[in-house]
Amino acid sequence: MFAGVDWAENSHVVCVIDGDGEVVERVMVAHDKAGITRLITLLSDHRVAGTGIERGDGPLVTALLAAGLTVFVIPPSQVKSLRGRYGSAGNKDDRFDAFVLADVVRTDRRRLVPLVPDRADTQALRALVRARQDLLGHRLAIANQLRAHLLSVTPGVVGLFAELDALVSRAFIAEFGTQDAVDALSEAVLTPWLKARHYHVRTAATLLERLRSAASGVRGPAGQALAGVTQAYLSALNTVIQQIDALESQIAAALAEHPDAAIFTSLPRAGTVRAAWLLAEIGDCRGRFPTAASLAGLAGVTPSTRQSGNTRIVAFRWAVDKHLRNAVCNFAGDSRLSNPWAADLYQQARARGKKHNHAVRILARAWITVIWKCWTTNTPYNPAEHRALQNLLTSPQPTG
Known part of the structure; x- marks a missing residue:
């Protein structure tokens, strides 16, 4: 027995044929839990040797593989050309395409590559990579919130370094997080601070000029109170960046062990x-x-x-x-x-x-x-x- 499934967004047509290419059963099932369960039961009851489908991803394919069924992906472009085997019209019809998919598996199975789920290490690597992408989105969001806050509190800090979430920029905000602290800065203080962070000390005068020419922020007790907001955003940003770094270390280790x-x-x-x-x-x-x-x-x-x-x-x-x-x-x-x-x-x-x-x-x-x-x-x-x-x-x- 062989089967073909014409995939659609809301429903699927499944056709089961025997070894001679005769249709044994052809039904339409809904694209929901009950429909997919019915489809898998049908294929299991007929003990199909292979199932043809036009796409290799999605909940339906995942369910077929989880049920231990052999799945072959036959691209739509190939199905279109294969319709000519059975007539000259070549019209698109879901029921007919399901039969074509089943019959191609019956006649050309040795030329097809069975679909197998990704290896466990690939799935783990995917989880790590996607988690990192999610955290990158959080990093950008928090950095934007911090930037908007600093534009009111200490405007000169925004744009002082190439990136607001860079290590040197975060260190500067942590140590000079108020307008009063920025105003008290001198070249004698900033130069050794930059040197300790392996930054170009010759830029100290340039950085000070940027700070002096920027609009004034909030000074005095109000500035000190708002510094708590600054440190809250900074702490959240540091935490997210630390977790991104941790994930990148895990990604590097997982990639090194992967055969591909x-x-x-x-x-x-x-x-x-x-x-x-x-x-x-x-x-x-x-x-x-x-x-x-x-x-x-x-x-x-x-x-x-x-x-x-x-x-x-x-x-x-x-x-x-x-x-x-x-x-x-x-x-x-x-x-x-x-x-x-x-x-x-x-x-x-x-x-x-x-x-x-x-x-x-x-x-x-x-x-x-x-x-x-x-x-x-x-x-x-x-x-x-x-x-x-x-x-x-x-x-x-x-x-x-």
Whole structure:
């Protein structure tokens, strides 16, 4: 017995066929707990040898795998072309597509890669990475609250250093957290303070000038009272940053033990955390993404095209895995700083009038093809074997 499931947002059509391709049972189930339970019971009762489905993620696929069923992902593009096996019309029909999926599993099972859940270490790495992303959001929120507070209490401190949540900036706020303390600062006091924190001591005069030229804050008893608010925000910010650092240490240790680490750490400017982020969101289950296009589609770096008659609309893709898209686009946007091929693709997109985020998604789509190839062949990225990069490096460059 074999089965095919035509997935939809609110309901699913499941078709069970026998070894000769004859339909044994075909039903529609709702996309809820009762419906998914009914579907799994149906497949288990028929003891299906394999189930075909068009996507490799979501609650339905998770439930099928948890039930111990063998699942094969057959992309929609392949289903579309496979309809021609059974007739020339090629019309889209959920009941018919469920049969096509089941019959492809029956006839082509040896060519398909079964979908298996990610390894336990991959799931653990994903939990660590996503927790870090959540804390980064909290860090930004608290830093913004602290900045808004300081603009009223000690305006000169805001913008004094490159980042308000940088270590040197937090240390300065902790020690000179009132307008009175800032006013009492002198070059003789600030210079050794900066030196102790391995900061450029020659900037002491410049920093003092910034503090003196800034708008005045709240002085006296009122300033001392508001310093408690400053320290409260600062304490919360320090705590979140400490926990982010702790998670990053755990991420580095988990990544070092993962068998796919070499693939992702070999990518340009991937580092440790970004490599772990990519690995965690892509996963280790090769069967989930049988083509690079299927990975790109879930990552939302390909446009959504709608066409009817002479009308064709190309729009931003919303129904995606946002965790995956953020990971891929974060990597792609930074890769252009060290990889000439990536920089060239980005600049070409910008020259065509694309905004930064759109250009990054275009670059991410190109990178996914490379990453998918490395991932499916268990091969680290090697710039010397990246044909497009080498062609760019060896091609004659235009002269001014």
